[in-house]
Amino acid sequence: MNDLSPRNVVVLAGGISHERDVSLRSGRRVADRLAEQGIAVTLRDPGASLLQFLEESRPDAVWPALHGASGEDGALRALLDLLDIPYVGSRPDAARLAWDKPTAKVVVARAGVSTPASISLPRDTFRELGADSILAIVARKMRLPVVVKPAQGGSAQGVTIVTDPADLPRAMVGAYTYCDVVIVEQLVEGAEIAIGIIDSGAGPVALPAVEIEPVSGVYSFEARYNAGETRFFTPARLSDDVAARAADTAIAAHVALGLRHLSRVDLIVDASGTPQFLEANVLPGLTETSLLPLALESAGYDLGWVYTALADAAMRDSQTQPAN
Numbered sequence: 001m002n003d004l005s006p007r008n009v010v011v012l013a014g015g016i017s018h019e020r021d022v023s024l025r026s027g028r029r030v031a032d033r034l035a036e037q038g039i040a041v042t043l044r045d046p047g048a049s050l051l052q053f054l055e056e057s058r059p060d061a062v063w064p065a066l067h068g069a070s071g072e073d074g075a076l077r078a079l080l081d082l083l084d085i086p087y088v089g090s091r092p093d094a095a096r097l098a099w100d101k102p103t104a105k106v107v108v109a110r111a112g113v114s115t116p117a118s119i120s121l122p123r124d125t126f127r128e129l130g131a132d133s134i135l136a137i138v139a140r141k142m143r144l145p146v147v148v149k150p151a152q153g154g155s156a157q158g159v160t161i162v163t164d165p166a167d168l169p170r171a172m173v174g175a176y177t178y179c180d181v182v183i184v185e186q187l188v189e190g191a192e193i194a195i196g197i198i199d200s201g202a203g204p205v206a207l208p209a210v211e212i213e214p215v216s217g218v219y220s221f222e223a224r225y226n227a228g229e230t231r232f233f234t235p236a237r238l239s240d241d242v243a244a245r246a247a248d249t250a251i252a253a254h255v256a257l258g259l260r261h262l263s264r265v266d267l268i269v270d271a272s273g274t275p276q277f278l279e280a281n282v283l284p285g286l287t288e289t290s291l292l293p294l295a296l297e298s299a300g301y302d303l304g305w306v307y308t309a310l311a312d313a314a315m316r317d318s319q320t321q322p323a324n
Helices: 020-036 050-057 075-083 091-101 102-112 122-127 133-141 163-174 221-225 241-255 291-298 303-320
Strands: 007-014 040-044 061-064 120-124 146-150 160-162 180-185 191-198 210-214 229-232 261-270 275-281
Touching: 007 020, 007 050, 020 241, 020 303, 040 050, 040 303, 050 075, 061 075, 061 303, 075 091, 091 102, 102 120, 102 180, 102 241, 102 275, 120 122, 120 191, 122 133, 133 163, 146 163, 146 191, 160 261, 163 180, 191 241, 210 291, 221 303, 241 261, 241 275, 261 291
Parallel strands: 007 040, 007 061
Antiparallel strands: 120 180, 146 160, 146 180, 191 210, 191 261, 210 229, 261 275
């Protein structure tokens, strides 16, 4: 990371996704840390006037702290490219790959990264082939327990662990509330870890793994964002060999997906010590209970310094990379 600093940054937070409240908390913390570095910060909720505002004000960089589709599906990033405004985070094509979990699993698997067996089921498939027939096959052919989750989205919204076939229909309905495609994924028992990746120009660096141990046993939305609901261990309680393997796996996934500046790769380390890829987040949570800030602080980084370095990297990259 270098010590150049942008003069003014627009932090985007809020939006209209299911993760709006989390985004507002992330955005406020990013804005506060940047302001502590002497940067003029504008915290703005997206709306119909946003693009005109950005085109007229021409900030040195935009820091998207938008969770959910509005910040992570690539569309906003493509518009910022059209406006030739630098922004922190992955470019549109990479964001689209990571945002769609089934696609991300295929991409990282082709790069040699292990990922749990799964099947993706669009809502229309149920209408065409019949819910009862599909769920009967899933229950018979996939070893329970399984994880049912939306193919897009974050913060564990719409995620259910199913141990009884009778609970599959309700889990599918819950996941379809958030997305028209649902993943049914084999549940892998092991240590659940998250590895943040930071790259401000010198190449991706894996932060210490954060091990997640929910008090309830399930890392739900409430467990993620309510203090005291989850125990975190940083670094994770892994042997040096397994920790190094997990870091290599996270970087391999980050690179395979073409991610930029920052990401968080979620893994499960199975009983054999093999890290298995679950998903990658192009815009990890940055709230007071989020995993990336926890890992940064554990590694001895100052958050304001890192966030400023990433904004500077966005400025440099905008001068050297063509728009999509």
